Amino acid sequence: MVKATGPAIADALSEQSDEMLMSRYREQAQTEDFNELVRRYERELYRYLARYTGDRALADDVFQNTFLQLHLKRGLYEDGRPLRPWLYAIATHQAVDALRKAGRHPTVSLDQRIDGADRDPGALIDLLTGDEPGPLVEMQSEERREWVRQSIAKLPEGLRQTLILAYYQDLKYREIAEILKIPVGTVKSRLHAAVAKLAEMARAAGPTENGSVP
C-alpha cells in the first residue's frame, strides 16, 4: 500500500483534485492516489475528530477507520460528487459509533428541538457583545482554551457537530447540510443555538463569591 513516490510523481498527484484522485483509485486501485488523499486530510480531519470526540486517542482510531471505510466503499463513489462532504459524513458516522461503543452515547437526538434555534441574529450579537468585559476576558489563554474545549464538549450532539464543522473546519452551510443530512436552514439555526448556548455558559462562568473563576 505504501510505496515510495518520487518528487515528480508527488507533484503530479498534488495537482489532482480530490475527486479525480478518488475516481482513479476506484478504477485503478493505485495506492499512490489513496495515500495522497490520506495525507491531504490528515491534519484537517484529525482536528475535526479530536474536537468532536474530545479524545485524541479515539480520534486517531476513528481517523484510520474513516479511511478504511473510504477504501472499502470506493466502489460506491460517483464521478463528480464532492469528496469532502462524503468523507466528513463517513468520519462523523464512525465517530458516533466510536462514542457509542466507548459509552459516551449522545444524549440529545438530532431531531430534537433546540432552545434558541429561532433566535434573531441581531439579538444573538447583542447577547455576545453585551457583557464585555465578560468572565472569559479575565481568563488566561490556556485557561480559556480549556474552558472552551470543555464547554463545547458539553454541547448537545447536533449543536457540537454543526459548530465544529462551521467554525473550526470552515465548511460551507450546504456542505454541512450534506454531511449531516439536514436542511441548510437547520444548519444555521443549530449554529445560532450553539453560540447562544456557549454565551450563556460563559455568562454563568463568572467569578464565584470567593473570587475564583470556575
Next chain:
Amino acid sequence: MNDAALFDEAFGQLDDDRREQLDLAAASDPSLADRRARLRHALSLLLDADDPEPPSALAARTTARILRHAEEPRILEFAPTRPRVRWVDVGVAAAVMLIGMMSLVPAVRHQQQSVGKLMCTDNLRQIGLAMSQYAATHHTFPYVDPSCPASYVGAAFVQLNEAGLLHDHTTLDCPCDGASIPTKQLPRFDDLLGREQHVPGTCRDDIRVDYAYHLGVRHPTTGQTMPLPFNIENRVPLVADQPPFRLDRTNNAAGQGGIVLVGNSPNHGGAGQNVLFTDGRVEWRRTRWISSSDLDLYLNHHERTRPGIHLMDAVLTPCMMRFRD
C-alpha cells in the same frame, strides 16, 4: 448589510462579493464597523481553542492498516464453499412445498370433479342413444319380467349389449366414483338365466354397472308392471347415477335384493347426480327431486323401491337389485 451577514462573515460563509460589500458598508458606517469588531472579538473569546495536531505518522499508520486489512483473510474465506444442507433446511423446504401443494389441492380436486362430471354426462348420452335405438326397435325400453330368475335391473344393459347397441361397456362406469368396473365384457343373458336358475343370486356381482335404471311403471288400469313405453309423451328419467344402497345378502330371489338409502349418489361424492331423460338430454340434479309429479328419483310416490304408480313416477334402481311387481 444586516446582522445575519455579520454572523455569516464570522463563520466564513460570505463569498468575496458580499464580503467586499460588507467592507464598504463598514467603512461608511462606524457603528456597523464597531459591531463587526465586537462580534469578532466575542467569538474569538468564546470559541478560542487549541488546534490539536495529528500524532506522528498518522497517515502512514492509516495506509499501513488498510494494507493489512487487504491482506487479511476475509470471514467469507473461512466459510465452506459448499454449505451443508441441514435437516432443518430440508424440513422447512418440505413444509413450504407441502403448504403450496395443499393450497392447490382444492382447485385440482374441483377441476377433476368438473372433468369427471363431464365424462359421466358423455357416458349417459351414449347410453341414451343406445336406449333410444333399442326402444325404436322393440317399442319399449329394455325390461326383464320380475318373474324371470335373472330379473336383475342390470340385465337391461345386458339386453342392450346383446342387441349390439352398447359398443363400449366402459360407458357403464362412472369416472367420478373412484373405482373402475372390471374390464371383462357383460355376461350373456342366457348364461345369466341358466346360472340363476341353477343357483339364485350367483350372477349379481357379474353385473357391475355404476348407473341406476328405470324399474318400469304400473299399467294405469290393470295395475300390472310393464316396461316404460317408447312413445311416452312427457320426458321422464331413464338412467342416472346409482343411489346409495345396501344389498341383501340372503340371495332371496323373491326379494328386491337390497334397500336404497337416503342421500345423493355416491358416484359424485353426494354432491348430486347426472340424470338421463327419455328425450336424450342429461341434466345435473343437486337433489333427488325431479318434478312435482316425481318427488324422489329413486323411490315411488309411496316412498318404496317399487315401480312408479303412474307414468311420470319414475323409479331408478341399482343394477344389482331386481325388477319387482
